[in-house]
Amino acid sequence: MPKDKRALVLGGKTGLLGQKLSQVLQERGWEVKAPFRGELDIFSEEAVSSYVQEHSISHIFNTVAYTQVDLAEEEKEQARLLNRNLPKILAQVASKKISISFITAQTLSLMVNIPFPMSQKINPIP
């Protein structure tokens, strides 16, 4: 279990998954920061790094994504920005000192206690 439990949850204020994740983290004793879009430029490595330092963030959870699958072919740049560039930016920030989690369907299944019969480590949120 990590000693520092201060999370930055991207998408945690408005996203379906982000809001639930923020709730679960808080129930498990984490301090959660979930800025609105206007509060943090998540596409700026410098801005995210400063935010992480200012709030002593120990972990970043990214639930921001381009989720309009049907439109992704038409809005390629937006889809790339959210689903490719953003994870890269976050990985660069995280490489400096903190942990980062990319949320998957498996993680969600475990969060809401849906039986998940695959041989993998359970309970990813300490």
Ligand SMILES: NC(=O)c1ccc[n+]([C@@H]2O[C@H](COP(=O)([O-])OP(=O)(O)OC[C@H]3O[C@@H](n4cnc5c(N)ncnc54)[C@H](OP(=O)(O)O)[C@@H]3O)[C@@H](O)[C@H]2O)c1
């Ligand atoms: N929902 C599920 O059941 C589920 C299950 C497994 C995995 N996932 C995965 O979890 C991720 C999120 O899914 P979701 O259902 O939570 O999606 P969602 O409800 O549509 O939330 C998307 C989040 O991304 C933010 N966002 C979108 N475009 C943005 C931009 N340009 N700049 C800043 N923020 C932006 C949205 O903020 P705004 O409100 O400001 O637009 C919102 O907070 C996806 O990768 C999805 O595949 C979801």
